Amino acid sequence: MKLLLAEDEKRMASALVELLRLEKYDVDHFADGASALMALESGVYDAAIIDVMMPQMNGFDVVRSARRKGVKTPILLLTAKSGLDDKVTGLDSGADDYLTKPFQTRELLARVRVLCRRNIHSQDGSLRFGDLSLDTATATLTCSRTGQSVRLGEKELRIMEYMLANQGQILSREQLAVKIWGYENDAEYNNVEVYMSFTRKKLAFVGSKTEIKAVRGIGYELRCDNVS
Numbered sequence: 001m002k003l004l005l006a007e008d009e010k011r012m013a014s015a016l017v018e019l020l021r022l023e024k025y026d027v028d029h030f031a032d033g034a035s036a037l038m039a040l041e042s043g044v045y046d047a048a049i050i051d052v053m054m055p056q057m058n059g060f061d062v063v064r065s066a067r068r069k070g071v072k073t074p075i076l077l078l079t080a081k082s083g084l085d086d087k088v089t090g091l092d093s094g095a096d097d098y099l100t101k102p103f104q105t106r107e108l109l110a111r112v113r114v115l116c117r118r119n120i121h122s123q124d125g126s127l128r129f130g131d132l133s134l135d136t137a138t139a140t141l142t143c144s145r146t147g148q149s150v151r152l153g154e155k156e157l158r159i160m161e162y163m164l165a166n167q168g169q170i171l172s173r174e175q176l177a178v179k180i181w182g183y184e185n186d187a188e189y190n191n192v193e194v195y196m197s198f199t200r201k202k203l204a205f206v207g208s209k210t211e212i213k214a215v216r217g218i219g220y221e222l223r224c225d226n227v228s
Helices: 011-023 033-040 057-070 084-091 105-117 154-165 173-181 191-206
Strands: 002-006 026-030 047-050 074-078 097-100 126-129 132-135 140-143 149-151 211-215 219-223
Touching: 002 011, 002 033, 002 126, 011 026, 011 126, 011 140, 026 105, 033 047, 033 057, 033 154, 047 057, 047 105, 074 105, 084 219, 097 105, 097 219, 126 154, 132 154, 154 191, 154 219
Parallel strands: 002 026, 002 047, 047 074, 074 097
Antiparallel strands: 126 132, 132 140, 140 149, 211 219
C-alpha cells in the first residue's frame, strides 16, 4: 500500500516514516501543504496522513482543495488540537478520520489499516475485474474462466492492484511510475512498459480474456470485452 505523509516537524516525520515502512507501507513524505496537495492530486496513494499545522498551506486547506479537485483518497488528519470545533472543522473539510497528538502508534496503524481497506477490496479481500480476481495478501492472480492461478512479483502486484482498484480509468505512465517506484524515484517510463509486458504475460498464462490496453499518448487501461 502506498501512503502520503505530510508532516513538517522533522523528528515526528522521521519517526512516522520509519514506523510505517516497518509495517511494509510505501511512504512518500512532504514537509509543506502545497507539495502534499500537488502529490495528492496524482491519485496514486491508497491513503494520506496529513498534519493540520504546516507551512504554505494548512491541513484543512489541503483536504478542502483536494476534495474540490475530485481526489477521493482516504485522509487522516493529525493535530495537536483536541477541541471539538477543530475535529468538526477537519471532518467537514473532507477528511475521513481525525487523530489528536500525542497518540499511540497502535491506534495510528489501526486507523491507517481501516483507511487503506476503504472502498478498495471486496468482502473476501480480493479485487475483481472481468474474469480476474487478485488476492493481494498472497499476490495470487486467478482467472475464474479457466481456474488457473499465478503468483505475481512485487511490481506486477502493484500494477494489478492499482489497475483493478481504478478499473474503468485510463492510468497515465506518470501515475504508474509514481505508484510503483515512488514520487521522488528516477525510474524512467520505459520501466513501466517493461513491467507491463511482464504483467501481460501473467494474464496470458492464466488464460484471461482481460487485457491491459495501451491508450496511445495517454497510458493504460483494463479491458475485458469477451468473457463468456
